Amino acid sequence: xxxQNLSLxxxxxxxTRVEGHGTxxxxxxxxxxxxxxxxxxxxxxxxxxxxKGYSYMDIALITSRICGICSVGHQxxxxxxxxxxxxxxxxxxxxxxxKLLTYGATMQxxxxxxxxxxxxxxxxxxxxxxxxxxxPDAVKMALRMKKLSNDICDRLGGRTxxxxxxxPGGFCKLPSVExxxxxxxxxxxxMVPDAKASLELVKSLAPNFPAFTRETEYVGLSSxxxxxxxDGKIASTDTGEVPVDDYLSITNExxxxxxxxxxxxxxxxxxxxxxxxxxNNNFDQLNPLARAxxxxxxxxxxxxxxxxxxAAQLVETFHVVEESLKILDTLISRGIKDEKPAVPAKLHExxxxxxxxxxxxxxxxxxTYDNRGQVVKANCIIPTTQNTQCIDDxxxxxxxxxxxxxxxxxxxxxxxxxxxxxxxxCISCSVHFLDVRFLH
Amino acid sequence: xxxxxAIIGVGxxxxxxxxxxxxLVERLRAQVQSGExxxxxxxxxxxxxxxxxxxxxxxxAPRTLVLDSAVMGAPAGEIRFFSPGEAEVGMExxxxxxxxxxxxxxxxxxxxxxxxxxxxxxxxxxSSLGPRDGLSRELESRVPEMLQKIKEEVSLLP
Numbered sequence: 107x108x109x110q111n112l113s114l115x116x117x118x119x120x121x122t123r124v125e126g127h128g129t130x131x132x133x134x135x136x137x138x139x140x141x142x143x144x145x146x147x148x149x150x151x152x153x154x155x156x157x158k159g160y161s162y163m164d165i166a167l168i169t170s171r172i173c174g175i176c177s178v179g180h181q182x183x184x185x186x187x188x189x190x191x192x193x194x195x196x197x198x199x200x201x202x203x204x205k206l207l208t209y210g211a212t213m214q215x216x217x218x219x220x221x222x223x224x225x226x227x228x229x230x231x232x233x234x235x236x237x238x239x240x241x242p243d244a245v246k247m248a249l250r251m252k253k254l255s256n257d258i259c260d261r262l263g264g265r266t267x268x269x270x271x272x273x274p275g276g277f278c279k280l281p282s283v284e285x286x287x288x289x290x291x292x293x294x295x296x297m298v299p300d301a302k303a304s305l306e307l308v309k310s311l312a313p314n315f316p317a318f319t320r321e322t323e324y325v326g327l328s329s330x331x332x333x334x335x336x337d338g339k340i341a342s343t344d345t346g347e348v349p350v351d352d353y354l355s356i357t358n359e360x361x362x363x364x365x366x367x368x369x370x371x372x373x374x375x376x377x378x379x380x381x382x383x384x385x386n387n388n389f390d391q392l393n394p395l396a397r398a399x400x401x402x403x404x405x406x407x408x409x410x411x412x413x414x415x416x417a418a419q420l421v422e423t424f425h426v427v428e429e430s431l432k433i434l435d436t437l438i439s440r441g442i443k444d445e446k447p448a449v450p451a452k453l454h455e456x457x458x459x460x461x462x463x464x465x466x467x468x469x470x471x472x473x474t475y476d477n478r479g480q481v482v483k484a485n486c487i488i489p490t491t492q493n494t495q496c497i498d499d500x501x502x503x504x505x506x507x508x509x510x511x512x513x514x515x516x517x518x519x520x521x522x523x524x525x526x527x528x529x530x531x532c533i534s535c536s537v538h539f540l541d542v543r544f545l546h
Numbered sequence: 547x548x549x550x551x552a553i554i555g556v557g558x559x560x561x562x563x564x565x566x567x568x569x570l571v572e573r574l575r576a577q578v579q580s581g582e583x584x585x586x587x588x589x590x591x592x593x594x595x596x597x598x599x600x601x602x603x604x605x606x607a608p609r610t611l612v613l614d615s616a617v618m619g620a621p622a623g624e625i626r627f628f629s630p631g632e633a634e635v636g637m638e639x640x641x642x643x644x645x646x647x648x649x650x651x652x653x654x655x656x657x658x659x660x661x662x663x664x665x666x667x668x669x670x671x672x673s674s675l676g677p678r679d680g681l682s683r684e685l686e687s688r689v690p691e692m693l694q695k696i697k698e699e700v701s702l703l704p
Contacts, residue, residue, distance in 0.1 A: 222598070235651060238658025245659055246605050253602035266596060 111137050112509065116519050121526050128531070130522050131364070132505055142501040144494060144526060146367040154484040162188045162274055162450075162479040169471065169486065170268050173532055175218070176488075177268045178211035178259065179464030180471070182336065187471040188274050190458030192450040192479065199443055200276045203262060205336045206289075206433050207269065208462065209426035210258035212335065213297070214266075215465035216381075216419040217255060219530045220304065221248035224416040227524045228311040244307055247300050254292055258430075261285040275448035283442055290434040297427050298395075301420075305399050308420050312403060315417070316521055319410040320503050322496060323374050325356060326383035327463045333384070333391040333425055335463040341387040343408060344373040350461045353470045357487050362495075369495035370487070376495035379467025380529060381418035382409055396425035412500055413528045419465070453479040466490060466530050490531040500525055550587035551703060552607035553696075554600045556614045556649055563622075563672030563685050566692075567613035568592045570670075573693055585700060601652040609664040609703060610656075613696070614649060616669035623688030624671045625695050629664075630657065666703070668696060 116132040126148050133141035157168050166184040170177040182204055189196060221244070222234050231237060237245050256266040262281050263269025271279045327334035328341030339347040340356055348355060356377075359368040371377065385392075385400070389407045392400060400406070400421045405414060459472035467489030474483040504525060508518045553574065559565030575590045577583040589607065593600035604610045618626065630653055656663055670692060673682040681689070 218598070233651070235654050235658065238655050242659050245655065249598065249602035249605050252598055256596070256599055266599070 114515070116515065116522065118519060118523055121523055126532065128526065130526065132501070132522065134505065139502060139505055142505055143364050143498040144501070146365040146494060148366055150366060154486060157481050157484055159480050162192055162475060165473065165481060166272065166274070167270070172486065172488070174267050175215050175532060176211070176464040176466065176469070178207055178263065179462050179469055181269060181272050182208055183460055183462040183469050183471040185272060185274055186460035186462065187458040187473050190460055191456040191473055191475050192453065193456065194275045194450050195448050196276060197445055199437070199445060201336070202433050202437055203277060203281070204272070206430055207259060207262045208335050209430045210255055210262060212426045212465050213423055214252065214255035214259060216423045217248060217251040219465070220308070220416055220419055223527055223530070227520070227527065228314040247303060251297065251300050254296055258289050261289060273447050276445055278447060280442050280444065283438060286434050286438050290431065290438065293427055293431060301423055301427060304420060305402060308417060309402055312417070315411065315413045316524065317411070318413065318504055318507050320412070320500055321410050322499065323372060323377040324383045324386040324408065325372065325377045325379050325492070326387045326468055327461055328387050332429070333388045340461065340468065342373060342377070343386050351459055353459055353461060353472070353487070357470070357492060359487065359491070365494060367491050367494050370492040371495055376499045377492065378412070378496045379489045379492045380415050381422050382412070382415045383467055384463055385409065385418045385421065392421065393425050393428035395428050396421050399424045412525060415528045415530065450479070453477055464489060466532055467492060488532065490529070493529050493531065497526060497529055549589035549607060551609045551611060551700065552589045552591055552603045553611045553613065553700070554591045554593050554603055556593050556595070556597060556600055556612060558595050560677065560679060562674050562676050562678040562680070563682050564615050564675050566615045566670045566672065566681060566685060568594055569681060569689070570613050570692060570696065573689065574696070583697060588700070597649050597652045600649070601655055604656040604663060604665065605659050611666045611668060611700065612649070613668045613670070615672040618669060618671055620671040622671055622673035622682070622684040623692070625692050626669050627699050628667055628669070630667070666699070668699065
């Protein structure tokens with residue numbers, strides 16, 4: 107297919123194997139790309155308005171319902187923002203347990219995406235179901251990994267999703283040392299070998315990732331202490347670091363006619379968040395097994411192929427397993443102290459903006475409280491909102507790239523779907539609404 | 547000792563009678579904890595809407611009984627037991643999302659993975675489906691009868 111004078115129309119009205127509803131629209135007339143974007147058609151969720159007037163004790167439980175996959179990340183970010191606003195201190199033990207839970211949730215989501223959402227594309231089948239016959243051991247392994255990461259979240263947070271033990275200032279119920287020993291044992295016996303087998307599988311499929319690259323800005327949390335998931339500053343591969351309090355200078359949300367999700371831009375027309383956003387900013391802080399996995403997959407920053415976000419997720423799976431083992435060793439040797447959740451010394455007005463890395467990228471929650479500890483204003487900016495413009499920008503270059511490769515319309519359609527899936531988008535969660543005030 | 551049978555409750559308890567599978571598993575669990583029911587080698591799992599968790603348990607267990615609500619034109623609260631080959635479980639072309647994998651998709655997946663897997667489904671006719679915590683009065687009143695039938699079914703399984 108030649109680009110010159112080409113007219114092409116592609117519409118994928120319901121992109122499968124992603125969360126939520128999005129439509130890919132490509133329109134090329136006489137060799138000129140007129141339209142190339144992802145239309146997000148989900149209605150707004152109104153969570154920021156919903157929590158106005160609620161007590162600081164309720165906010166994390168409500169906002170965790172923004173997403174069933176990133177519920178742990180929403181709780182963490184929400185709790186941190188509330189604690190910052192109201193000056194609630196948390197103990198080192200609380201931070202370690204929260205990090206452990208964050209890592210468990212990251213495993214849970216990454217395994218789900220790698221095996222159940224992305225792998226079918228790499229193996230040329232429409233879903234994971236046919237893989238039960240062709241790759242039964244891999245599918246059993248994926249189910250096993252998913253179940254173990256569910257069990258980790260259950261033992262730490264009280265539930266596999268929407269954990270109910272986390273409250274401002276700490277935990278209302280702490281896991282036992284036996285729980286921690288069980289998790290450690292299962293990570294060593296099961297998760298590490300399964301992750302290694304997954305690496306071999308993904309390595310064998312690496313040639314099936316489209317070799318498309320596009321330079322862009324990569325954004326993620328960054329810390330001097332570690333490969334940042336729980337805390338840090340906001341890092342950009344283009345402009346360096348800024349404190350989380352300045353997050354609005356990064357996100358710069360704007361609206362587009364084709365999407366109910368807002369879009370974001372910073373130093374360029376768009377930026378990328380997610381596993382590649384983190385990897386490209388924090389590569390030197392990967393743990394040894396994760397670094398070896400990155401080397402085996404040929405990932406060296408700056409990785410500019412968006413399809414390799416899935417490979418970066420596997421690297422991160424190794425990293426969070428190794429970090430979890432370190433934390434578990436510390437907590438098991440110290441024992442679990444029976445700490446009661448900290449409370450604010452005195453309720454007062456305050457604002458707190460915080461960020462956490464959730465599987466799909468950096469997540470911001472920002473709350474303003476009144477002197478009764480009730481929310482008066484809130485803002486939540488989730489990773490997919492930040493990625494939607496980047497997906498559109500990728501499509502603008504991907505379409506001519508595919509035409510140059512002589513792909514058929516069917517191949518192009520599949521590759522566009524693979525691109526959207528590579529971002530592992532949470533489309534429903536990306537939809538929050540503008541606060542509009544009429545002046546007249 | 548590995549369980550001989552996994553009993554898995556699926557459905558959304560926040561959607562009224564859709565959560566009957568989960569409710570039944572929790573009531574069975576309470577009976578086991580109180581000593582009212584003492585079966586050997588049974589694992590009780592509340593999978594809820596996490597059908598991948600249900601799949602993971604099915605893939606490991608030699609025999610599975612799945613409890614779920616099913617619209618089958620029967621009186622509300624009626625429970626029917628069948629194996630996948632004995633009934634058509636509707637399944638449209640499926641790609642799956644991160645939030646939802648239909649049970650029918652998981653059953654297909656497990657049948658492909660474990661051809662020897664002995665799977666039974668206990669389908670319960672709901673009275674009303676919709677956003678609501680808890681069961682309808684019609685279903686709640688028939689829960690003891692459902693529990694009895696499930697225990698009878700379990701006792702017949704080797």
